[in-house]
Amino acid sequence: MENDNNRLYIQMLGEFSIRRGDRTLNGESSRSKKVMNLIEFLVANRNVTVSQEKLVESVWDGEEFDNPLNTLKNMAYRARNVLKSLWADDEQSVDLIKYEGNTYVWNNAVECVVDTEEMELLSEEVEHGQIERSDKIEKLNKIFNLYKGEFLPKSSFYEWVIHLNAYYHSLYTKNTKLLLKMLREDGRFGDIVTVCEKYNCFYAYDEDVHVMLLEAYAKTSRLQKVTEHYQHIEELFFEEFGVGLSEETVKFYRELTKSVHNVEYDIRNIQTDLIEAVLGRGAFFCDYDIFKNIYRLQSRMLQRNGASVYFALFTISDIGGGMPDKEVIKRSIMLLKNIMVDSLRMSDVVSKYSTLQLVALLPYTSYENGQKVCARIEERFRSKNKNFKIKLVSRLQAIEPVEI
The missing domain is CATH 1.10.10.10 (Winged helix-like DNA-binding domain superfamily/Winged helix DNA-binding domain)
Structure with missing residues (x-):
């Protein structure tokens, strides 16, 4: 030169x-x-x-x-x-x-x-x-x-x-x-992975690009990355916007995961895969669509076994009952999520319902014990929350059995 x-x-x-x-x-x-x-x-x-x-x-x-x-x-x-x-x-x-x-x-x-x-x-x-x-x-x-x-x-x-x-x-x-x-169009899915990953470093909230990346991971046999990335963007959109992914993206992911699983004849291999998927301490945190399915399953089971299952709703607001600013909401919801997952049993289920609300399913418990659980979560939130203008309110209700 x-x-x-x-x-x-x-x-x-x-x-x-x-x-x-x-x-x-x-x-x-x-x-x-x-x-x-x-x-x-x-x-x-x-x-x-x-x-x-x-x-x-x-x-x-x-x-x-x-x-x-x-x-x-x-x-x-x-x-x-x-x-x-x-x-x-x-x-x-x-x-x-x-x-x-x-x-x-x-x-x-x-x-x-x-x-x-x-x-x-x-x-x-x-x-x-x-x-x-x-x-x-x-x-x-x-x-x-x-x-x-x-x-x-x-x-x-x-x-x-x-x-x-x-x-x-x-x-x-x-x-x-x-x-x-x-x-x-040229089937260059390895290159698509490279482009999408770099693009996401600059602009993390483009759902169309995330969908293309999910497909490219699947096409290049990076099946674990498909699941990991979907969970990542699901949490990312919840934290930033207080909403889930679009119905189109959720449906695309479900179809994608169905199509990439090979036929498996050894039941032990399938069981190992399921065990690895649920490893972790504390309550099970999932997206709201999965939560709804678990709720419906619990309602059906109540008709048969007569056990009690309680539904808890936790709502964050400012002292006057209004909506806090965006950054305060993000910090408060993340704190509440961590407290709930750590405080509840492995058999309990937690999900985000809205920008300001988390929900929980508490199976095999009584109303009195459910109230104690909610009170304990509220107390832990108050002790760890540094913003005294934020309050947490909980509600508890029994799940009604579904007539089959």
């Missing part, structure tokens, strides 16, 4: 940096955040002319002060000096910020390779170019690998950054899903 010193490599995704040869400028190189934000803005808008007034409004984010144009002039001077660190002391530096057309602009006479511009160009070629299928997949892979994270994450609170971040996120997601679609 003989002319590498004549070219700047600029990264905007995941972090901001400018590299020239073996010299790199990043957020650690300047003590002034405003100086770096001016440089970031000029690079991001290097192909358009922005007035001084718009520059001030964007870089200072609406902040008002005396003589803004003079402040901008001083900031541009400081930014030029910071950028000179890309040249050694014995080299002739180039001013990367010019005053032109009554405003400050990036010096486009210097060749720049900018990751966001490459991403846009490749995306345009994929969408509108007349290219072979293999070339399209290659370009989609390049787009995928260019993306290193959010656009200018250390400046994410600026309004102009927020808009561009949404744009590049959308561009990345659109092209990633097209790449996954084409890989699936």
Whole structure:
């Protein structure tokens, strides 16, 4: 790369940096955040002319002060000096910020390779170019690998950054899903695993991508990963949104697990698999669909054996009975779940019913013992909960036998 010193490599995704040869400028190189934000803005808008007034409004984010144009002039001077660190002391530096057309602009006479511009160009070629299928997949892979994270994450609170971040996120997601679609058509499920796992590091709540990953695990015979990943996303969505996965995803998982099990004639092997699935101390925690099936089974059994089974409901709220904020809910529900699983017997069943509620099945117990269990859980929650504005209320009711 003989002319590498004549070219700047600029990264905007995941972090901001400018590299020239073996010299790199990043957020650690300047003590002034405003100086770096001016440089970031000029690079991001290097192909358009922005007035001084718009520059001030964007870089200072609406902040008002005396003589803004003079402040901008001083900031541009400081930014030029910071950028000179890309040249050694014995080299002739180039001013990367010019005053032109009554405003400050990036010096486009210097060749720049900018990751966001490459991403846009490749995306345009994929969408509108007349290219072979293999070339399209290659370009989609390049787009995928260019993306290193959010656009200018250390400046994410600026309004102009927020808009561009949404744009590049959308561009990345659109092209990633097209790449996954084409890989699936070609039966390249190993590559799908790689793409999905990396994508999930950036955006963990895209259910469509999780479904593709589940299928790819199954197609590459990673059956344990299918179960583990499904349980992971199930808990992830509950904790973040207070809801379960969509009916389509649940149904897809059930069909997937049915289709991947081989015929097994040795009953001991099946029994070993079942034992391994239930290993663990404390109550059994499951999703609400499974909980409903266990509830219905218990109701049917009551008609035959006459045993007593109690249903307990635990509800979290603030002192006034209202809904706490999102972060408080997440911490409180996780605390309650851990307390319930640890406090109850292995024969008891626990599930999340709603954003603020957990439910439990308590078989082979009396009403008095059930009340004691609920009181013990409430007491443990109060002792471990650090937020005194949160309260826990429990309700207990016997399950009625179903007439068969």
